[in-house]
Amino acid sequence: MEALAGAVLGEATIRTGTDEDRRAVERRLVRDAQQGDVHAFERLYRDNERKVFALCLRMTCDAALAEELTQEVFVRAWRKLATFRGESAFSSWLYPMAVNLALTERRSRRRRDARIVATEDPARLEAAPPAPRPEQGFDLEKALGTLPPGARAVFVLHDVEGRTHEEIATLLSLAPGTSKAQLHRARRLLREVLEP
Amino acid sequence: MTCQELDARLDDWVDGLLPPREAAEVEAHLAGCAACREAERRLRRVVAHAGALPRAVTPPRDLWPGIQQRIAAPARWGWLSRWTSPLVLAAAAVGVLAVAAVVWQGRQPAGVQTAEIPAASPAPQPVSAEGGSLDPELEAAVRDYQAAANALFAALQQRQQSRAIAPSDLARVQANLLVIDKAIAEVRAALVRDPANPELNRMLVATHRKKVDVLRRVVRLSTAL
Numbered sequence: 001m002e003a004l005a006g007a008v009l010g011e012a013t014i015r016t017g018t019d020e021d022r023r024a025v026e027r028r029l030v031r032d033a034q035q036g037d038v039h040a041f042e043r044l045y046r047d048n049e050r051k052v053f054a055l056c057l058r059m060t061c062d063a064a065l066a067e068e069l070t071q072e073v074f075v076r077a078w079r080k081l082a083t084f085r086g087e088s089a090f091s092s093w094l095y096p097m098a099v100n101l102a103l104t105e106r107r108s109r110r111r112r113d114a115r116i117v118a119t120e121d122p123a124r125l126e127a128a129p130p131a132p133r134p135e136q137g138f139d140l141e142k143a144l145g146t147l148p149p150g151a152r153a154v155f156v157l158h159d160v161e162g163r164t165h166e167e168i169a170t171l172l173s174l175a176p177g178t179s180k181a182q183l184h185r186a187r188r189l190l191r192e193v194l195e196p
Numbered sequence: 197m198t199c200q201e202l203d204a205r206l207d208d209w210v211d212g213l214l215p216p217r218e219a220a221e222v223e224a225h226l227a228g229c230a231a232c233r234e235a236e237r238r239l240r241r242v243v244a245h246a247g248a249l250p251r252a253v254t255p256p257r258d259l260w261p262g263i264q265q266r267i268a269a270p271a272r273w274g275w276l277s278r279w280t281s282p283l284v285l286a287a288a289a290v291g292v293l294a295v296a297a298v299v300w301q302g303r304q305p306a307g308v309q310t311a312e313i314p315a316a317s318p319a320p321q322p323v324s325a326e327g328g329s330l331d332p333e334l335e336a337a338v339r340d341y342q343a344a345a346n347a348l349f350a351a352l353q354q355r356q357q358s359r360a361i362a363p364s365d366l367a368r369v370q371a372n373l374l375v376i377d378k379a380i381a382e383v384r385a386a387l388v389r390d391p392a393n394p395e396l397n398r399m400l401v402a403t404h405r406k407k408v409d410v411l412r413r414v415v416r417l418s419t420a421l
Contacts, residue, residue: 036394038268045260050252057253067255071262075392078267079331140245159246184207191238 027086034081041081045074048091052098058156059102061145069105073098099171103153143193147186154179155186197225202232210239266392330387334397341404348411349373355415369414376407 026047032040052073056066077084077094084093144152153172157163158179163171165179172179202225208214209222226233330338352369355361380403387396 038264041267042260042264045263049259050254053255053259054251054253058249063256067257067259070255071259071266074259074263075266078263079392079394079397080333081394083333140242140249155246159243160249161251162247180207187207187239187242190242191235194242195238 023089026090030081030084030086030090033078034084041074041078044090048094049074051091052094055095055098055156055161056102058141058144058160059099059149059153060105061141061152065105066102069098069102072105073101076101096171099153099157103149103172140190140194143190146193147189151182151186151189154182155190158183159187197221199225199229199232202226202229203235206232206236206239210236210243267394330384330400331391331397334387334400337401338404341401341408344408345404345411348408348415351415352411373407373411376403376410379403380407 026044029040029043033044049070053066053070056069056073057063060066060069073094076097080097084090144156147155154168154174157168157171158165165176165183168174168179169176174182202222205214205218205222209219214222226236329335352361352366356363356366380400383396383400383403387393387400390396
């Protein structure tokens with residue numbers, strides 16, 4: 001038992017050391033990037049691109065838009081890099097930027113699309129996105145696309161990213177109660193879509 | 197507990213957020229209600245699938261080249277030659293202003309010359325926020341510098357009216373401010389074309405700061421005379 005505890009403790013120590021090393025490397029990369037070192041910034045990008053892309057993809061349910069947004073997040077990060085003080089992980093600093101960008105871009109795109117559609121076929125504005133067909137199985141990624149953007153954002157942040165309602169409320173400028181209500185709505189809609 | 201009441205608590209139940217007493221009530225209701233048990237099963241399935249989704253997804257293509265192109269593009273000066281780049285102009289303008297201030301320091305006290313500045317003298321124009329939009333934070337910083345520069349220039353004009361500054365000195369300052377304003381306008385125009393260029397961002401702020409610094413020094417010197 002003691003040996004097991006020692007092994008676990010040893011592993012934890014190594015993990016902590018590794019995390020510290022990683023943070024130290026990240027701090028150095030941030031410092032270099034703040035001095036204008038593009039290669040250092042590329043390393044930061046490589047370390048974080050997959051998480052940012054995943055978040056953008058699920059917030060928008062549009063792969064092409066998620067690519068654009070991921071690029072935009074890092075371009076903005078580069079421009080605002082001087083304001084990053086290194087008190088948190090670089091990814092924590094990127095996160096709100098990605099969330100807000102995904103939400104605002106999605107919103108403005110929706111408005112643009114609505115204007116275009118309105119001139120052609122007003123009925124389309126009322127139509128909900130097509131639900132996945134039963135034969136497609138339990139495809140949660142696809143089902144996310146059927147959710148209203150606000151409910152989807154809260155669902156992604158809470159159930160996929162593991163954020164609390166308090167964190168979501170801060171990120172999205174909502175009351176925690178609104179976050180809970182949106183989550184309830186999203187889960188109910190997903191249940192209906194995935195297992196009609 | 198009714199099925200409707202249970203539905204309102206189901207999320208918190210599944211998330212383990214219900215206080216013990218309410219949790220016991222939900223548990224009791226679920227034990228006797230097949231429909232709600234089915235709703236709970238479906239909800240847990242959704243939540244489990246969501247939690248199992250990968251938190252990192254590789255983009256279908258390498259996005260870095262596009263980012264690099266936007267952040268590391270060399271400054272596109274276009275028609276500007278090496279010798280008239282905004283940086284050189286700004287440095288020259290700041291240098292001229294600094295020299296003017298030093299020369300001024302050695303001049304005789306105010307009141308000796310009484311001629312007004314000719315009406316045709318070019319007045320430095322504050323760089324307006326028009327001519328293309330910049331990053332909001334940068335725009336705010338520029339506005340602050342502009343406000344400070346305008347206030348300092350107004351103070352200089354007041355000193356000229358009260359004969360505390362020789363008109364020829366103020367005219368020289370005005371001429372130099374025109375040069376530095378031109379440099380600011382050039383940097384700004386380049387930034388509108390290439391907003392992600394960090395060098396240009398820094399240069400714009402630095403040029404505004406220098407302008408304010410020099411104006412402040414000139415005002416201080418004129419007050420001391």
